Amino acid sequence: MGHVPLSWYLILSAILFALGVAGFVYRKSVITVFMSIELMLNAVNLTFIAFSYELHRIDGHIFSFFVMVVAAAEAAVGLAIILTIFKNRGTLQIDEVDSLKL
Amino acid sequence: MPIDIQIAAADYLRFLPEIILTVFGIVIMMLEAVTPEGSKKSFLGGIAVLGIVLAFVANIGAFTDAGIAFQNMLIVDGYGTFFRGLVLVVGFLCVLASFNYLEREGAQSGEYYALILFSLVGQCILATSNDLIMVFIGLEISSIATYILAGYLRDDRRNNESALKYFLLGSFATAFLLYGIAWTYGLIGSTNLEEIRRVLSVGERPSVLAGLAAALMFVGFGFKVSVVPFQMWAPDVYQGAAAPVSAFMSAGPKAAAFAVFFRVFMTSFRPLNDRWIWLVWGCALATMIIGNFAALLQTNVKRLLGYSSIAHAGYVLVALTASSQIGVAAAMFYLASYALMNIGAFIVISHIAARNERYVKIEDLAGLGRREPATAALLAVFVFSLIGVPLTGGFFGKFYVFQAALSSHLVWLTVLGLVNSAIAAYYYLKIVVAIYMHEPSEAMTALPPPSLGLRVAIWASALGTLFLGIFPGTLLGFASYSAAAFR
Structure with a gap:
């Protein structure tokens, strides 16, 4: 089995992270924006696992579990918030959720 | 490889406030479930107050046996104890101020108080964290509970929007912080704050990447403490959330995030000091300028306080730019006085706003000095402290921050900061002018007298603000002693 070098994993995770940032900034639907954040968190997980494997240490794996657990908790709260928005406004377009202004 | 984990009794003592x-949070949620429908639920808030007081006592108890806990994950030192105490005081005042508000909005329930307690748990962990894992977990416990609090009044559109913006930008920030942590872990091979410092100070490692990791973490913390260019959520969130929640969010999570921000940058990334200091210099200046100038245009008091909180974050960053023990002590004092005066101002607004938060414009404050002389005088105290008038905590906060900046030879930053605080006086004085010099409008109905909890919270914040302004030495002494740990 060929050994995949560390840098490939890091480049892949950097690309995923950048895609997540781009999605967060440019997408208009709240759900897609939320998915972009999840993509960023998964890029972080990949980085952790790659480094952890390379360093022959277990704590990076443990860290990625913490990230997953917290992401799940965050998703529960986030989807609940998105649901209340939809109930009260009937839209999930980010541009239309802008009543708080001057 | 089996890992031998031993947990001593002393570890639990040091972790007692969080426990x-x-x-108490779990007990409140269970009591809520068994309380019959329609009965009064404000006693649940009383339990929360009791829990916070006990945690405060435990915090002092933990300090008598200071040290590290749980395999170096947490560190109970003067600095951690200071910020743990500060966020507990913030929680105490906000719970007291919430009884009346929730009663008025018909939203009295146990989960509100439980969420405040859980948020405080996260902030206490942040204050004492000594490892990036704990930084992450503390930040998330605090944030997730606060996201829910921001949208607590489910049927209120402003609350919904506030929660959504806070949640999306908060999670976005967390992702940056985590990516920074991941790179730090990969480059250093450890997530312990002291260990990172040790490796960075000896090595001729490729510290460009380490600088990048530090920058990613700076972005993450920058969002949490609303530093320019990551400040855009703060005014919307503070305007949209319920006033007691805004009081809480603008003081508690912010103080805790600043605590860990300082700890990480003054411990772990201190060896890279010359790389990040200019970044912080620029952000501090931009934060002060944008916060103050945007606040000049506001007509909504909550939004104005949101922008003013951005400006105050800028002053605290000035202390970080000083990058010295004096700077850390100054920031600690500043955050304490800021927390008291800002909570006080938000609580007074929550009282005046009346049902459904109808009266939150500056012109709605007109004639408050005649309608409610006592409340108006206390609001004036908070506003003067936010300006930085002598005899209030805000004055010494600014004084120590700029003194620290000068002792680190940051002359320009000091001068521009002082100019900024002079500009800020304009929009704060608009509030004072409205209170005392404008005639009350006809439409205003008489306010019900403030409840006991509200009165205690307002008076305690006001007395605290004045105490820090007249006897700053006590708190500053402890802050300086604690800051000495940042060698």
């Missing part, structure tokens, strides 16, 4: 808060 107490968690237990």
Whole structure:
């Protein structure tokens, strides 16, 4: 089995992270924006696992579990918030959720 | 490789405040479930107050046996104890101020108080964290509970929007912080704050990447403490959330995030000091300028306080730019006085706003000095402290921050900061002018007298603000002693 070098994993995770940032900034639907954040968190997980494997240490794996657990908790709260928005406004377009202004 | 984990009794003692808060939070949620529908639920808030007081006592108890806990994950030192105490005081005042508000909005329930306690748990962990894992977990416990609090009044559109913006930008920030942590872990091979410092100070490692990791973490913390260019959520969130929640969010999570921000940058990334200091210099200046100038245009008091909180974050960053023990002590004092005066101002607004938060414009404050002389005088105290008038905590906060900046030879930053605080006086004085010099409008109905909890919270914040302004030495002495740990 060929050994995949560390840098490939890091480049892949950097690309995923950048895609997540781009999605967060440019997408208009709240759900897609939320998915972009999840993509960023998964890029972080990949980085952790790659480094952890390379360093022959277990704590990076443990860290990625913490990230997953917290992401799940965050998703529960986030989807609940998105649901209340939809109930009260009937839209999930980010541009239309802008009543708080001057 | 089996890992030998031994947990001593002393570890639990040092972790006792968090344990107490968690237990009280869970008890409140269970009592809520068994309380019959339609009966009064404000006693649940009383339990929360009791829990916070006990946690405060435990915090002092933990300090008598200071040291590290749980395999170096947490560190109970003067600095951690200071910020743990500060966020507990913030929680105490906000719970007291919430009884009346929730009663008025018909939203009295146990989960509100439980969420405040859980948020405090996260902030206490942040204050004492000594490892990036704990930084992450503390930040998330605090943030997730606060996201829910921001949208607590489910049927209120402003609350919904506030929660959504806070949640999306908060999670976005967390992702940056985590990516920074991941790179730090990969480059250093450890997530312990002291260990990172040790490796960075000896090595001729490729510290460009380490600088990049530090920058990613700066972005993450920058969002949490609303530093320019990551400040855009703050005014919307503070305007949209319920006023007691805004009081809480603008003081508690912010103080805790600043605590860990300083700890990480003054411990772990201190060896890279010359790389990040200019970044912080620029952000501090931009934060002060944008916060103050945007606040000049506001007509909504909550939004104005949101922008003013951005400006105050800028002053605290000035202390970080000083990058010295004096700077850390100054920031600690500043955050304490800022928390008291800002909570006080938000609480007074929550009282005046009346049902459904109808009266939150500056012109709605017109004639308050005649309608409610006592409340108006206390609001004036908070506003003067936010300006930085002598005899208030805000004055010494600014004084120490700029003194620290000068002792680190940051002359320009000091001068521009002082100019900024002079500009800020304009929009704060608009509030004072409205209170005392404008005639009350006809439409205003008489306010019900403030409840006991509200009165205690307002008076305690006001007395605290004045105490820090007249006897700053006590708190500053402890802050300087604690800051000495940042060698």
